[in-house]
Amino acid sequence: MSAAELLRLSGCEVELHKPLANMSTLGVGGTAEIYAEPASQESAAAVISAARRIGIPIHVLGGGSNVIFPDGLLEGLLLSSRGMSGIVWHEDDDCVRAEVQAGVSLPMLTAESARRGLSGLEFAFGIPGTVGGALAGNAGAGGRSIGERVLSVTSIEPDDSIAERRSGEFSYSYRSFPLAAEGRFFLSCVVSLERASAESIESETERFRAARANQPKGMRSAGCSFKNPPGDSAGRLLDVCGCKGMSRGGAAVSERHANFIVNCGGASASDVIFLMEECRRRVFERTGISLESEIKIFSAD
Ligand code: EPU
Numbered sequence: 001m002s003a004a005e006l007l008r009l010s011g012c013e014v015e016l017h018k019p020l021a022n023m024s025t026l027g028v029g030g031t032a033e034i035y036a037e038p039a040s041q042e043s044a045a046a047v048i049s050a051a052r053r054i055g056i057p058i059h060v061l062g063g064g065s066n067v068i069f070p071d072g073l074l075e076g077l078l079l080s081s082r083g084m085s086g087i088v089w090h091e092d093d094d095c096v097r098a099e100v101q102a103g104v105s106l107p108m109l110t111a112e113s114a115r116r117g118l119s120g121l122e123f124a125f126g127i128p129g130t131v132g133g134a135l136a137g138n139a140g141a142g143g144r145s146i147g148e149r150v151l152s153v154t155s156i157e158p159d160d161s162i163a164e165r166r167s168g169e170f171s172y173s174y175r176s177f178p179l180a181a182e183g184r185f186f187l188s189c190v191v192s193l194e195r196a197s198a199e200s201i202e203s204e205t206e207r208f209r210a211a212r213a214n215q216p217k218g219m220r221s222a223g224c225s226f227k228n229p230p231g232d233s234a235g236r237l238l239d240v241c242g243c244k245g246m247s248r249g250g251a252a253v254s255e256r257h258a259n260f261i262v263n264c265g266g267a268s269a270s271d272v273i274f275l276m277e278e279c280r281r282r283v284f285e286r287t288g289i290s291l292e293s294e295i296k297i298f299s300a301d
Contacts, residue, residue, distance in 0.1 A: 024064035
């Protein structure tokens with residue numbers, strides 16, 4: 001029996017040779033050997049357990065806004081949480097909790113929180129992707145991040161069990177959420193929010209919106225290419241090192257903000273990765289600072 005047939009026995013639908021480019025905001029990539037978008041916790045647990053038994057690689061995908069897929073075949077199972085997108089609101093007091101499944105869109109959660117008069121996620125205005133993906137990279141802006149709003153996280157563990165961890169039982173730091181790196185699949189989290197006036201939510205949102213004014217608009221990208229090194233800005237360093245406007249194939253370093261690589265049409269993963277390496281090399285040679293990728297680069301192994 002093929003791997004796909006064995007996975008189907010778990011009860012989860014799987015697709016073969018799934019085209020990847022339109023599953024990422026950057027718009028590059030070939031195909032996934034096997035793709036699944038389980039619609040429930042049980043289905044996710046069953047397909048993960050089956051893939052582990054067969055011994056094929058498992059790649060976890062959130063909203064695709066911070067990723068580069070390879071140009072050729074991504075071997076193994078690409079597993080997305082997009083099929084799990086429910087929210088349960090607990091609004092009985094001033095401190096409101098939202099139980100959010102990993103596939104919920106972060107822009108949708110941010111907008112819905114504001115609509116309900118709930119503060120806490122204004123920093124996320126303009127950050128694309130899913131809540132699961134936001135957790136995995138501890139998405140944030142302006143010194144704020146999703147990790148600080150999370151009361152608990154539920155995930156499928158490397159041993160196939162399901163575990164809930166409360167704040168204090170997991171760590172997070174700037175663009176880092178170590179639980180994700182240890183082979184876990186996030187199912188859901190509980191986010192804490194506070195009631196606030198529409199005016200204060202709007203002015204706080206506006207503050208974060210204004211901070212993004214220098215970013216490229218209407219171009220496909222995977223967001224910032226590199227994390228900011230301590231005490232400095234990757235964008236500023238890339239700019240002074242002359243990276244703006246560098247191009248390769250269909251990809252270019254944005255003229256607006258040097259920490260964005262944009263797909264001008266027809267870019268490949270290797271074009272983007274070439275530019276990232278060239279950017280890193282230039283900054284390292286001129287400043288001695290080694291920039292760390294903020295983008296998750298998928299590869300077959
Ligand atoms: N700068 C330049 N040239 C550039 C880009 C920036 O000189 O090409 C300078 C700016 O003028 C400014 C400084 O560098 O003085 C910092 O730039 P900016 O205000 O754009 O902030 P950033 O540090 O580049 C961070 C986050 C963004 C987030 C913005 C706004 C990281 C890596 N980047 O950008 O997050 O949207 O602040 O809050 O932490 C992301 O993580 O994908 C992302 C886009």
